[in-house]
Amino acid sequence: MQVTETLNEGLKRGYAITVTASELDEKVMEKLVEAQPDIEMKGFRKGKVPLPLLKRQFGQRLLGEVMQESIDGAMSQHFEDSGDRPALQPQVKMTNEDWKEGDDVQVEMTYEALPQIPEVDLSTITLEKMVVKADEESVNEALESLAENAQxxxxxxxxxxxxxxxxxxxxxxxxxxxxxxxxxxxxxxxxxxxxxxxxxxxxxxxxxxxxxxxxxxxxxxxxxxxxxxxxxxxxxxxxxxxxxxxAAEINDELAKKFGAEDLEALKGQIKERLEAEYAGASRSVLKRKLLDALDDVVSFDLPPSLLDAEAKQIAHQLWHEENPDHEGHDHPEIEPTEEHVKLAERRVRLGLLLAELGQKAEVEVSDAEMTQAIMTQARQYPGQERQFFEFVQQNPQMQQQLRAPIFEDKVVDYVFELAQISEKDVTKDELKEAVEALEEDEA
Missing domain, CATH: 3.10.50.40 (Chitinase A; domain 3)
Known part of the structure; x- marks a missing residue:
């Protein structure tokens, strides 16, 4: 078997693979020898059918199987030897279209390799985390809202x-x-x-x-x-x-309606809930700061196919957001703008970097985390939860869509542990402004 490089430009790779006819014939005979002891044929005892007769009977059928196994093996060996990781499924086609039994098999394999991700010293990343404490005014506002709802x-x-x-x-x-x-x-x-x-x-x-x-x-x-x-x-x-x-009076009776022992206990629960909400918003802001910092310190070539696909997806998504009345996809092809491409570059670069960091840190998404994610999604389809579970189980692409954000958040938490993070006490209005600015940037 011969593997010859035909293309090496940037991340684009091309290889010519030749599997000789003698190699194919040898592998066919190996399979026949392996199967011979279990084969019965009229006129012969079990396991005593001559190999030439078996080859005439089954050889052509085995040849296609052997060709596919040989090509797959050559590709696997190439990626193991070269260390390349294809960005997308390699394109493989047979180049001698007039091939007939007894000829060598000639195949062309092309792909885009994932780039080498540079090392990042995560301990040099400095971030500031916004911290908001639930004040008495906020707790009282929440109490008044509960009283209105319990009118x-x-x-x-x-x-x-x-x-x-x-x-x-x-x-x-x-x-x-x-x-x-x-x-x-x-x-x-x-x-x-x-x-x-x-x-x-x-x-x-x-x-x-x-x-x-x-x-x-x-x-x-x-x-x-x-x-x-x-x-x-x-x-x-x-x-x-x-x-x-x-409106219900704000007293112990109101607290009991919401499962608390008394008013002070309800206030404590409200404070915890508010600070959990503040912490979630603060984390979103901190995550954006982290991604900005990582985007500033890393630079590497991006696979054109991934970049093109991401830019088209962004353009398509934004078009539908701007045209909410058009629910279907029966519209002209939407060409990405320079802005779409720029955003796609950031997303692809950060996606590849986080994937690399997660792989090196052996970050994994557990079965329990996946189950929780599926349950959360299933609640959007009341009465059809079982069907949704079955759909996800049979749809690897949907599984990946659910797994990806969990994996990303776990990698982000891993980076937070290594980065230098200081805390800054701010008001809830300052945090709100930071979140609104974040949403405007994402829009």
Whole structure:
């Protein structure tokens, strides 16, 4: 077998691979010898069929298998000897298209090699971490928000307004006949909540306790119950009470509603939650600072195919963000701009660097971490969680999409441990500004 270099420009590589006919014939015979003891054929005892007869019977079938194994073996040996790692699957094609049995096999292999990633002394990277403590004002704001969400309603005189709760009996009829599931007693409805058929709640604005009112609505065409879809219905309503919203008092009773022993315990929980949110936002800012620092200290050639693919993906994604009404992909090809290419260069460079750092540090994504990631995604498809799990199990590309961000964050945490990180106390507004600036840069 011969392997001859035909291309070496930048990261582009090309090789001519020749597998001689005698090598192929030898490998075919090896397979026949290995299989001979188990072969039975009419007129011969098991294991006694002559090799020439076996070759005539099975040789041509084995030849294709041997050719593929020989080429795959030559490629594997080449990458082991050269140390090259292809950026994408190598392109392989047979160059002697008029090949016939008895000829040498000639193959051309081309690929783009991943670059040599320079060593980075991570201990020289200096970063400043923003630290925010949850102050009393923030805790009180959160308490007030909880109290609003835990609002009660108290009886009021006068007409119902948007946001009020109306307690009423109703009977729904289509063509003057009551329909199943269309009646209730003492039903509490918050006007403006959108929990009833469109147009229903608006007609109860202005009613008073003791009033009777007929509400006429039309069920949506896509309504779940087919026998009601698109039908006009009249609901005979009897108003029992009209209640206005009242924010819950901030006391121990409110705390117990949220699972805390008392108000002080609830305040402690709120403080912990707020500081966890601040820490998450701070980490995002710190990660961006780290990536900026790494981008400044490393430089190496990038595989053109990876760069082109990333630039096209960025251009495509941004086009859809700018054209949200166009959900499909039946649009003209979107050519990347210089800005797209520049962003792609950064992403590919940092992606390759983080992959290298993670490999050297033996960073791995555990099965438990993958399961958690899948569960998180599956929650977006209520009622179809099982189907989503099966989809991911059968889709390696989807698995990689879920694994990649976990791997990246673990590598980033590894780098944080080696970098020099100082802390700076800031206000929540300063942290908010840093996060907003981060989002603007990413947009």
């Amino acid at each position: 009660d309603f108290e009886a009021k005189d006068g007409a119902a307004e948007d946001g009020d709760q109306v307690v009423f009996d109703f009977v729904g009829k289509v063509d003057d006949e009551a329909f199943e599931g269309g009646s209730a007693e003492d039903y509490p409805l918050v006007l403006g909540s959108g929990s009833f058929i469109p147009g229903f709640e608006e007609q109860l604005v202005g009613v008073t306790a003791g009033e009777e009112k007929a509400v006429t609505v039309t069920f949506p065409e896509e309504y779940g119950a087919a026998h009601l879809a698109g039908k006009e219905a009249v609901f005979d309503c009897t108003v029992k009470e009209v209640k206005s919203p009242k």
